[in-house]
Amino acid sequence: MAKLQPPQAPQSQPAAPDGGWGWVVVGALFVTSALVFGIIRSMGVFFVEFVQYFGESAQAVSWITSIGLAMQQCVSPFGTALCNAYGARPVVMAGGCLSALGFILASQATCVTHLYLTMGVISGSGWALVFTPMVASVMQYFTRKRSLAMALGFTGVGLSSFAFSPLFQLLVEMYAWRGALLILGGLSLNIVACGALIRPLGAHKAVAALAPGESAWSCASIFHRAYSYLELSLLFQRPFLTYSLAITFFNCGYFVPYVHLVAHSRHEGFSQYQAAFVISATGVTDIVGRVVSGWASDLGRLRLSHMLVLWTGLLGLSLLVLPLGSLGGSYPGLLTVSLAYGFCAGAMTPLVFAVVPEIVGMERMLGALGLLQMIESVGGLLGAPLSGLLKDLTGSYTASFLVAGGFLLLGTMVTATLPHFFSCTDQRSLQRHAHNSKQQNQHSPESGLMTNSISEKLNHIDTIPYSQPQLDRNSLQLEPEVYMPLNQSKTDDATNKC
């Protein structure tokens, strides 16, 4: 298998090129995250119009974004399952069309329920099909510079929320909200163009071959394929469950300041402009934090999971200190702590995604991301209302910030319970070298069906320490032989590299 064709031209390297076309895909992620989350963050302009036109309360109108975000997170596993089946490109393009359709239909709405269904459900599902596959594609394109690529891609969110608010205001003034939503649908169609930029790296995940005599559409084989595409086997594995619990705790605390910082600043007696400036400054440090964190984690000094723990720990601490910062009416104090919060919150974001391949391996990363999004939505749904409740009970935001900081620190501690957390080295790099020397002599009859990409071969190594091979029959033969010598080499190398 390995020696069939003559050596290929250097530029067509399908496995983690770490550059070249990868940067184009990062640009696509930039535009996509701008068009998905930037639009969500700038919806406030439309809400004012909806309240005036439909005569509904602000709370009824704010359900639109809640439904949209909930759909984006809960439908994510299906998005990644479709990606596993058909590849990222068609799924992202379909998602772009779907989210545009949601906005186009919303422009014809005659009651708020129509808006829930179109902007909430349809566009939310479209975003689910777009966001996670896009993130996963970028991660497939990079290994060494993964965090930096992710960070640069995510800066789209911050920059677009600055640009979109005045733009939406202008559109609403010129065309009223109906026309503005129609044009927004057109803008969302650009996601289709971004999806077209994703050149597939290697074939999609292939499921194990059908047993002879079994039809392709029988219940058992459909269920089997769905199970494999959705990566539901991950739900039974401790590392994944640990990480998803940690992420859920992070989500409980992460959004609280975005929701409450302005109100807290006003509560402490600062003017509207001062409060708005705090938020803008926090947004700027968020963007800076993302890029700095991405660049720093790619330097390779610390393991990704260690860096994640570092940033989330700092974030939790800054949240705990936030009520103290404005003590005595000190505006510089509040500003400093908010800037620290913004920096750490931004720093945490690319790492949250970049750590996933370390835990579940490149092959299952796609499904893992989808499942993670769905599980972490629980945290988001819990966090903001809980903090609101605490504010209503205690009368100030101190309790909310303390609880949010507490959740973040709890998540940090849960992250520390990941297997092999306290070793200095990443287990994979050791096993890969040992594994590759054996790889040349392997000839599995099923590799014709399965993918032949390098990333696929190396993925089997990635899956070894944390997961049991269930449906990847390819690795079944490799497992026992590889494990034994690895255990010996692990201890030697570990002592050397620490």
Place this chain on the structure above:
Amino acid sequence: MFSPWILSLQLILFPLFWRGLYTTETNPQLVLTDPVTTIFKSAVLKGDSLVEKVEILKPIDLELACTWTGNPNKLPNITGYWRKDGSEITNSRLTVQLENEQYNLKRVFRITGDTLGNYSCIFSDTDEAKIDFNVAAPEMDDKKDKPVVAYVGDSVAVACKTKLPPNTWLWYKANGTEQELINATTDPLRYKISVDGNTTKLTVMNLTEEDSGVYVCSAIYNIKASVSRVEVRVITFMEPLKPFVAIVAEVIILVLLILFYERWSSRKSSNSPTENGVHAEQTHKLTREGNNGMDENTTTRQRKI
């Protein structure tokens, strides 16, 4: 001569009396049926100019009192007079004497709907120091300078708000220089007027292009009506459709460009004659070739420690 001294001062607004302005009577001795009450309004000037707003709801007698403390010369006698809308009121010149370091000037004006305007008291020395009183009916709260946009067949709601509730609200549609009263009872399918204290809302339904134009809401007070204008623009759906179609065309062109570029560059780079097939086939081919480079790849792919 005053300038350097005056420039360094800030005009301080003296706390104002609004005795009886918002109540039906000021003086217990006045009979309730007495239609004209007296309102007192005073201001203190420390620099050389001050502007005050006086909001009047119904015809009253208004006594304006000006006090000037800012004169460095401290002449015992200066001239004071009154102006209305820029022109001097006849026989209003008086000699003002310096008492307790200040000059006082007082006059009573009968304010009706016709006599609203800008009243100024002027202390005349070598320079003039004045206080302007803008006597007018209450103004509308929100200034709408941007037109309200709505679509044909849709409905639009226009609102007006004041600080003090008027006796009634009236809506007009402006046709050039004329105004046509809008009667919601004769045309209930098209117009709806609702009044809620100091706010009023006009809803125009089943919009057509002729409904574009300026709508005027007027708050009728005893003294005068206060108006505010709003422009309504009715457009068809064709208007936003044009940029929308332009964006869709741009997206389609981009997608086609990207796909063609990819096909062209992969055709250029593949060694063997490529079948002009699906992308999946080509990438499969590429990945198969990728296996040979595995040794080189592993050395470049180093995980972070």
